[in-house]
Amino acid sequence: MKPTMTDSDDVLKANGEFYRAFSEGDCDAMAAIWAETASVTCIHPGWRLILGREKVLASWRDILASPPAIVCQAVQVIHHGDAAVVLCEEIIEEARLVATNIFVLEAGAWLLVHHQASPMASTIGRQEGPSHKLH
Amino acid sequence: MKPTMTDSDDVLKANGEFYRAFSEGDCDAMAAIWAETASVTCIHPGWRLILGREKVLASWRDILASPPAIVCQAVQVIHHGDAAVVLCEEIIEEARLVATNIFVLEAGAWLLVHHQASPMASTIGRQEGPSHKLH
Numbered sequence: 001m002k003p004t005m006t007d008s009d010d011v012l013k014a015n016g017e018f019y020r021a022f023s024e025g026d027c028d029a030m031a032a033i034w035a036e037t038a039s040v041t042c043i044h045p046g047w048r049l050i051l052g053r054e055k056v057l058a059s060w061r062d063i064l065a066s067p068p069a070i071v072c073q074a075v076q077v078i079h080h081g082d083a084a085v086v087l088c089e090e091i092i093e094e095a096r097l098v099a100t101n102i103f104v105l106e107a108g109a110w111l112l113v114h115h116q117a118s119p120m121a122s123t124i125g126r127q128e129g130p131s132h133k134l135h
Numbered sequence: 136m137k138p139t140m141t142d143s144d145d146v147l148k149a150n151g152e153f154y155r156a157f158s159e160g161d162c163d164a165m166a167a168i169w170a171e172t173a174s175v176t177c178i179h180p181g182w183r184l185i186l187g188r189e190k191v192l193a194s195w196r197d198i199l200a201s202p203p204a205i206v207c208q209a210v211q212v213i214h215h216g217d218a219a220v221v222l223c224e225e226i227i228e229e230a231r232l233v234a235t236n237i238f239v240l241e242a243g244a245w246l247l248v249h250h251q252a253s254p255m256a257s258t259i260g261r262q263e264g265p266s267h268k269l270h
Contacts (some may be wrong), residue, residue, distance in 0.1 A: 038213075038215060045253070046254065046256035076184070078173075078174045078187065078249075080237065081217020098184055102179070102218075113213075114213075114235065116178070118253030
């Protein structure tokens with residue numbers, strides 16, 4: 001008997017496709033993963049908010065010109081109504097980041113509407129903890 | 136004629152209440168702004184993901200013991216289906232951060248289900264730009 005695909009499986013698949021496009025520098029796949037109709041927003045590490053599909057995709061074209069080796073791990077999917085929030089860690093060379101990726105359904109496909117990634121302080125041996133006093 | 140309250144006004148009000156509780160170190164108000172039923176998650180600057188209402192509120196109790204002077208600005212609200220995503224900048228003393236706050240409706244009130252804040256590089260005179268080569 002075939003296992004049943006659930007919404008979470010589909011969201012995980014979309015999230016995996018985002019990181020595949022990212023690590024392989026695949027601009028066409030990256031463009032296809034971002035929503036066409038909904039407003040899209042992106043916060044790269046250290047950047048300001050980027051608002052709008054054209055500007056977001058332009059930022060990715062610059063980044064994907066030299067794609068980093070990136071591994072996505074510790075993935076969690078949480079459904080909030082008809083939006084799906086993926087929380088995950090990104091290992092980029094020696095850096096560890098934590099990301100929020102928000103997906104919505106458009107024409108039956110889970111597409112990305114928001115991405116924020118930010119560096120984690122060195123947390124070896126700690127489950128969580130502040131890097132500084134910002135909060 | 137009274138102006139009509141829209142969903143976005145209500146979300147902005149909830150977001151404002153979050154930052155009021157934050158800057159005033161008001162633990163009771165902070166607890167009240169986080170969803171009761173939905174899964175809640177939080178990523179403080181430099182921290183790992185915190186998952187679950189009890190752990191998230193415990194992290195806020197620690198932070199609110201010494202609340203910082205915080206100003207929220209450049210606020211955008213985007214509705215994605217049942218979820219409302221607030222993007223904003225946080226000015227904490229001399230640091231500038233950018234935040235994603237996700238709200239959902241519970242019993243008629245917009246409550247917080249996810250918060251991620253991360254530092255922006257110095258961006259004076261630039262609209263956006265990378266701080267480093269992470270992405």
